[in-house]
Amino acid sequence: MLDFYKGKRVLITGHTGFKGSWLSKIMIMAGADVYGYSLAPSEGKENLYEISGIANEMDSHIGDIRNFDELKEYFDKAKPEIVFHLAAQPIVRDSYKDPRYTYETNVMGTVNVCECVRNCPSVKSFLNVTTDKVYENNEWVWGYREDEKLDGFDPYSNSKSCSELVTHSYINSFFNELGIAVSTARAGNVIGGGDFANDRLIPDCVRAAEKGDDIVLRNPDSTRPFQHVLEALSAYILLAQKQYEDKFYAGYYNVGPNDDDAVTAGRLAGAFVDSWNKLVSENAGNKAFKGHGIKIVIRPDGGPHEASFLKLDCSKIKSRLKWSPKWNIDDAVAKTAEWTCAYFKGEAVECMTDQIKEYYKQV
Numbered sequence: 001m002l003d004f005y006k007g008k009r010v011l012i013t014g015h016t017g018f019k020g021s022w023l024s025k026i027m028i029m030a031g032a033d034v035y036g037y038s039l040a041p042s043e044g045k046e047n048l049y050e051i052s053g054i055a056n057e058m059d060s061h062i063g064d065i066r067n068f069d070e071l072k073e074y075f076d077k078a079k080p081e082i083v084f085h086l087a088a089q090p091i092v093r094d095s096y097k098d099p100r101y102t103y104e105t106n107v108m109g110t111v112n113v114c115e116c117v118r119n120c121p122s123v124k125s126f127l128n129v130t131t132d133k134v135y136e137n138n139e140w141v142w143g144y145r146e147d148e149k150l151d152g153f154d155p156y157s158n159s160k161s162c163s164e165l166v167t168h169s170y171i172n173s174f175f176n177e178l179g180i181a182v183s184t185a186r187a188g189n190v191i192g193g194g195d196f197a198n199d200r201l202i203p204d205c206v207r208a209a210e211k212g213d214d215i216v217l218r219n220p221d222s223t224r225p226f227q228h229v230l231e232a233l234s235a236y237i238l239l240a241q242k243q244y245e246d247k248f249y250a251g252y253y254n255v256g257p258n259d260d261d262a263v264t265a266g267r268l269a270g271a272f273v274d275s276w277n278k279l280v281s282e283n284a285g286n287k288a289f290k291g292h293g294i295k296i297v298i299r300p301d302g303g304p305h306e307a308s309f310l311k312l313d314c315s316k317i318k319s320r321l322k323w324s325p326k327w328n329i330d331d332a333v334a335k336t337a338e339w340t341c342a343y344f345k346g347e348a349v350e351c352m353t354d355q356i357k358e359y360y361k362q363v
Helices: 018-030 046-050 068-078 092-097 098-120 155-178 201-211 230-244 263-284 315-320 329-344 348-361
Strands: 010-014 033-038 059-063 084-085 125-129 181-187 216-217 252-255 296-298
Touching: 010 018, 010 068, 010 315, 018 033, 018 046, 018 084, 018 230, 018 348, 033 068, 033 348, 046 348, 059 216, 084 315, 092 125, 098 125, 098 155, 125 155, 125 201, 125 230, 201 216, 201 263, 201 329, 216 263, 230 315, 230 348, 252 315, 263 296, 263 329, 329 348
Parallel strands: 010 033, 010 084, 033 059, 084 125, 125 181, 181 252, 216 296
Antiparallel strands: none
């Protein structure tokens, strides 16, 4: 799969983020000419972009996707063949605190990216990455399909529903006539090494492991389609390639784990605790290792509304693209704990590279 990208000009928005950093590293390893447009990482906070050192291996531009003129100028410079749009305000709770910024970034930012793609003759394949939360959530026990109603509840989810509709309109109004293959990918919650975001379960576990604090769970019974970040990225990478080669594959796709890996937050945290505490025992006496044993406490905080049950039906991508997950939830958690352990020992870059190689041996 990755051989296809050798020598291709690839532009990634949001390349300084968690997913964007992993995607950029994969594209660099594949031999692509990689361009990135994104906000700078939050100052004074740990981030995978700087830890991985990818800025020295790609063309990185720090900018805001709300600034159309600057974004258009960068597209003109990069002349990409393939565009991955990941830049977003991605946190549900933050969207309650600043809904206007969330909509400006996730909706008008998408409009700006679509406009740049429309006016960039070199683009042949464009993928807009949204979220599993774009659907009107009825708390069904079965998975949502791609033709379900789009109507996210909170400002983040709803802004991503709008991002989907913007993309659909541009496909019908412009991209089909221009011959540009365009898809959206609706992925579930991803985990993996290097995610330091606030209000996310695994990053909270990592911070607890570093400080020796308890892991505090707000909603231990909330069910989500958790998967390792490399699973979601492998679907994006395959989809962008397939539609580049044949527009038949362009469309709207759910990307998630197998049904039995849609688990509760409590189950996920428990798996991390088991994996982590095992690593703590194995590294006893290693002065370079600064992690501590951890445990879970339940403490509901009465925060804003978040869906309690969400599941995806991924039959379409499995059938049409022959994509399927390679790591189950326990594998994903173990790989996340492994990267965190490597990070505490100053070996994060090597671990990141090794995990990518290991994953793609199975693809």
